[in-house]
Amino acid sequence: MSSIVFDEIEKSYGATAVLKKVSLSIADGEFMTLLGPSGCGKSTLLRILAGLELQNAGTVSIGELPVDGIRPKGRDVAMVFQSYALYPHMTVGSNMGLPLRMRRLNAWQRLPVVGRLLPGTHATTRDIAAEVAKTAEALGIGHLLDRKPGQLSGGQRQRVAVGRAMVRHPAVFLMDEPLSNLDAKLRVQMRGEIKELHQRLGVTFVYVTHDQAEAMTLSDRVAVMLDGELLQVAPPQRIYADPDDRRVAEFIGSPKINMLEGIVQEHGRVAVAGATLNSAIGCTAGTAVSVGIRPEALHLDPHAGIESFTGSVRLVEHLGSDLFVHLDLAGQDTRLIARLLAERAPHISIGQTLHLASDPERILFFDANGHRIRRDHETRAASVAQLRELA
Amino acid sequence: MSVTRSGPAITADSRTVAPVPGRAARVMTRPPVVAAGQGLSAPAAIIRHAVLLITGVLILVPFVWMVSLSLKPPGEIFRASFSFFPQQWYAVQNYTRALTEAPLPQYMLNGFVVCAVILIVQILVCAPAAYALAKLEFKGRHLLFGLVLIGLLIPHQVLALPLFILGYQFGILNTYAALVFPFVVSPFGIFLFRQFFKAIPDDIVHAARLDGLSELAIVWRIMVPMALPAVIAFSIFSVVSHWNDLFWPLIAVRDENLMPPSLGIMAFKNEEAGNDYGPLMAASTLIVLPLAVAFIAAQRWFIEGLTTGAIK
Ligand SMILES: Nc1ncnc2c1ncn2[C@@H]1O[C@H](COP(=O)(O)OP(=O)(O)O)[C@@H](O)[C@H]1O
Numbered sequence: 001m002s003s004i005v006f007d008e009i010e011k012s013y014g015a016t017a018v019l020k021k022v023s024l025s026i027a028d029g030e031f032m033t034l035l036g037p038s039g040c041g042k043s044t045l046l047r048i049l050a051g052l053e054l055q056n057a058g059t060v061s062i063g064e065l066p067v068d069g070i071r072p073k074g075r076d077v078a079m080v081f082q083s084y085a086l087y088p089h090m091t092v093g094s095n096m097g098l099p100l101r102m103r104r105l106n107a108w109q110r111l112p113v114v115g116r117l118l119p120g121t122h123a124t125t126r127d128i129a130a131e132v133a134k135t136a137e138a139l140g141i142g143h144l145l146d147r148k149p150g151q152l153s154g155g156q157r158q159r160v161a162v163g164r165a166m167v168r169h170p171a172v173f174l175m176d177e178p179l180s181n182l183d184a185k186l187r188v189q190m191r192g193e194i195k196e197l198h199q200r201l202g203v204t205f206v207y208v209t210h211d212q213a214e215a216m217t218l219s220d221r222v223a224v225m226l227d228g229e230l231l232q233v234a235p236p237q238r239i240y241a242d243p244d245d246r247r248v249a250e251f252i253g254s255p256k257i258n259m260l261e262g263i264v265q266e267h268g269r270v271a272v273a274g275a276t277l278n279s280a281i282g283c284t285a286g287t288a289v290s291v292g293i294r295p296e297a298l299h300l301d302p303h304a305g306i307e308s309f310t311g312s313v314r315l316v317e318h319l320g321s322d323l324f325v326h327l328d329l330a331g332q333d334t335r336l337i338a339r340l341l342a343e344r345a346p347h348i349s350i351g352q353t354l355h356l357a358s359d360p361e362r363i364l365f366f367d368a369n370g371h372r373i374r375r376d377h378e379t380r381a382a383s384v385a386q387l388r389e390l391a
Numbered sequence: 392m393s394v395t396r397s398g399p400a401i402t403a404d405s406r407t408v409a410p411v412p413g414r415a416a417r418v419m420t421r422p423p424v425v426a427a428g429q430g431l432s433a434p435a436a437i438i439r440h441a442v443l444l445i446t447g448v449l450i451l452v453p454f455v456w457m458v459s460l461s462l463k464p465p466g467e468i469f470r471a472s473f474s475f476f477p478q479q480w481y482a483v484q485n486y487t488r489a490l491t492e493a494p495l496p497q498y499m500l501n502g503f504v505v506c507a508v509i510l511i512v513q514i515l516v517c518a519p520a521a522y523a524l525a526k527l528e529f530k531g532r533h534l535l536f537g538l539v540l541i542g543l544l545i546p547h548q549v550l551a552l553p554l555f556i557l558g559y560q561f562g563i564l565n566t567y568a569a570l571v572f573p574f575v576v577s578p579f580g581i582f583l584f585r586q587f588f589k590a591i592p593d594d595i596v597h598a599a600r601l602d603g604l605s606e607l608a609i610v611w612r613i614m615v616p617m618a619l620p621a622v623i624a625f626s627i628f629s630v631v632s633h634w635n636d637l638f639w640p641l642i643a644v645r646d647e648n649l650m651p652p653s654l655g656i657m658a659f660k661n662e663e664a665g666n667d668y669g670p671l672m673a674a675s676t677l678i679v680l681p682l683a684v685a686f687i688a689a690q691r692w693f694i695e696g697l698t699t700g701a702i703k
C-alpha cells in the first residue's frame with residue numbers, strides 16, 4: 001500500500017509563501033501529475049513528500065502512515081531529478097548500485113579495502129551487481145555500466161537516473177521534470193517509456209511537469225497548481241473540457257482558450273463581443289461574466305446569426321490537417337482564434353469577413369473571481385464524475 | 392595564467408593564420424590585452440615573453456644557484472665568476488656530509504610525519520565543516536562563515552604566544568603533537584572546500600540522501616571525490632607551508648629528534664657546517680627535492696583546483 005495524502009501542507013521561504021494549504025490524495029498505483037508554470041511550488045511539494053525539505057505546517061502520509069519525522073531514506077520513495085543528479089565520479093554501475101549498497105551492506109562492509117574481506121560482502125556485492133545489470137538491460141543501457149555519466153548522452157543519462165530509482169523497487173516513484181532536458185523527439189519517446197514503466201511496475205508515480213502535453217498523455221489524474229495553490233485535481237480530459245477555474249482553462253490548451261468579457265441579460269442570455277449567447281446560466285441580469293471558448297469549439301457559420309461572432313481574418317496558420325484562423329472581431333479590440341478542419345475551410349484569405357459560432361454546450365462561463373459558473377446539468381455531471389473518481 | 396598559456400598561441404596565429412577571417416574573429420573575442428598583442432604582433436609578443444622570462448629567471452636563480460653550490464668544493468663557492476657546473480666535482484663529498492654530519496634523514500622523516508598528520512587531520516576537519524557551511528541550513532551559518540573568513544586573515548604568528556601557552560598547559564610542548572595541534576583547523580581549507588561544495592548542485596545531495604547516505608557519507612563519498620582538484624590543491628598548499636615552516640617549530644620543539652627539515656637546517660648550519668656552504672646547500676637541495684617532485688606530479692590538479700575555485 002502506498003497511497004499518499006498531503007494534508008494542508010504549508011511552506012514558506014522567509015516571507016514568501018510557496019505552498020498555501022495544499023491538500024491532495026493520491027491513490028495506490030496512481031499516476032498523478034503536478035502541473036503548473038515554473039515557480040509555482042511543484043518541486044517544493046515533491047521534495048516535502050520525499051523528506052528532503054520540511055513543511056512549516058501540515059502532514060504528509062505515505063501508505064496511511066504519517067511520515068513527517070522520517071528521513072528520506074526511510075520513506076521508500078525514489079526520485080528522478082530534472083538535472084539527473086548522477087554522481088559524476090562514479091561509473092553508471094556504481095551510480096545504480098549505490099542505493100542497494102547503502103541498504104544491504106553495513107558500514108564496515110562498505111569500507112574501501114577492509115570491507116571486501118568481511119564475510120558476506122562478496123556475495124551481497126555480486127547480487128547487487130546482478131540486479132543492477134538486469135535493470136540496466138531492461139532500460140537498454142546494459143553496455144554502459146562501466147562508463148562515467150560525463151561520457152553519456154542526455155537520453156542515456158536520463159535512463160541511468162531512472163535505473164537508479166528503479167533498482168531498489170520503491171513504493172513511490174517521484175519524477176521532477178525528468179524530460180525537460182531532452183530534445184523534442186527523445187522527449188516523446190521517453191514519455192512513452194515512462195508510461196510503460198508505470199504500467200509494468202504498478203506503483204504510485206508522482207510526476208512534476210510544466211508541460212501540459214506530458215501531463216495529458218501520462219496521467220491518471222492531473223493536479224493543476226498555480227502560485228502554491230491546487231486549482232483542480234481531475235483526470236486530463238476533465239481538466240481540459242470541464243475546468244473549475246479560469247486559470248486552469250487558460251493554462252491548459254494550445255493555442256490558449258479564447259476569453260471574452262460579457263454581460264448577463266434577461267432569460268440567461270449573455271451579450272459578448274457582438275453576439276448574444278443562449279447560456280442558460282442562472283445569474284441575474286447585469287452580472288459580468290467571462291466567456292471561454294476553446295479554438296476547436298468554434299466552427300464556420302455560413303451566415304451571421306445572433307449567436308455567431310463576426311470579424312475579419314487577420315492571420316491564417318496552416319498545420320496540415322488543421323488551420324488556425326485569427327479573427328479581429330468587428331467593433332471590438334479582441335481577437336478570436338479558431339481551429340478549423342482544413343478540408344472544411346479551404347478558401348479563407350486574409351482580410352475576409354467570417355462568422356464563427358460555437359456549440360453552446362462547449363462554452364465555459366466564469367464569474368468575476370474566475371470560478372466556473374456551471375449550468376444545472378453540468379453541476380450534476382461534475383459531482384457524479386467526482387464521486388466516481390473517489391470510489 | 393591565461394597570458395602564459397595563450398602567449399605562444401598568439402605568436403603562431405599572427406605569423407601564419409591571421410588572415411583567415413574566422414580566426415581573426417575568434418581572437419577578437421579574447422581578453423583585450425591579448426587582442427592588443429595580436430594587433431601589435433611581433434614586438435609586443437617579444438616584450439611579453441621578455442617580461443615573463445625575466446620574472447621566471449628571477450624566481451629560479453636562487454634555486455639554480457643552490458643546486459650549483461651544492462656541487463662545488465669550498466674554494467669555488469666564493470669565486471667572482473659564475474658557472475653552473477663546477478671545475479672540480481665535489482657533489483659526492485657535499486651530499487655525503489649533508490646526510491651524515493647532521494641527522495638530515497631524521498629531520499626529513501619528522502617532516503613527513505608532521506606534514507602527513509597535519510594534512511590528514513586538516514582534511515578530516517575541513518571537509519565536514521565546509522559541507523555544513525555550504526549545504527546545510529542552520530542558525531548562525533553566516534556568522535560562522537564570517538568567523539572562518541576572519542580566521543583566514545589572522546597570520547598564525549600572531550597566535551604563537553597563546554598557542555605556546557596552550558601547548559604548555561596541555562603538556563605537549565616538545566612532542567610531535569606540539570608541531571601538529573595549531574594547524575588542525577585550517578580556515579583556508581574550510582573556505583576553499585566550501586566554495587567548491589557550494590558549486591555542487593543541491594540535487595546531488597538530495598539524490599544521495601534518498602539513496603540512503605548519511606550526511607558524513609555524503610561528505611566522503613560524494614563531495615570530497617567531486618571536489619578532488621580542490622583537495623589536491625589544498626594538500627599541496629598545506630604540505631609546502633608546513634614542510635617549510637620555521638617559525639612554529641622553533642617555538643614548539645627543542646629536541647633535535649623532533650625537528651622538521653627547515654629547523655634542522657638551521658641547527659646544521661650553526662653547529663656543524665659553519666661557513667661550509669657546500670654541505671648546507673646539498674642539505675637544502677635534498678629538503679626541497681620531495682616538494683618539487685610532488686608538485687610537478689600534481690601540477691595539473693593544482694592549477695585546475697585554484698582556477699576553478701577562483702571562478703565559481
Ligand atoms: N531553497 C529555497 N530558498 C528560497 N526560495 C526557494 C527555495 N526553493 C524554492 N524557492 C522558491 O519557491 C518557489 C517554488 O519553487 P519550486 O518548487 O522549485 O517551483 P517549481 O518546481 O514549480 O518550478 C519559487 O519561487 C522559488 O524561487
Ligand SMILES: [Mg+2]
Pocket residue numbers: 039042043044176177
Ligand atoms: Mg521545479
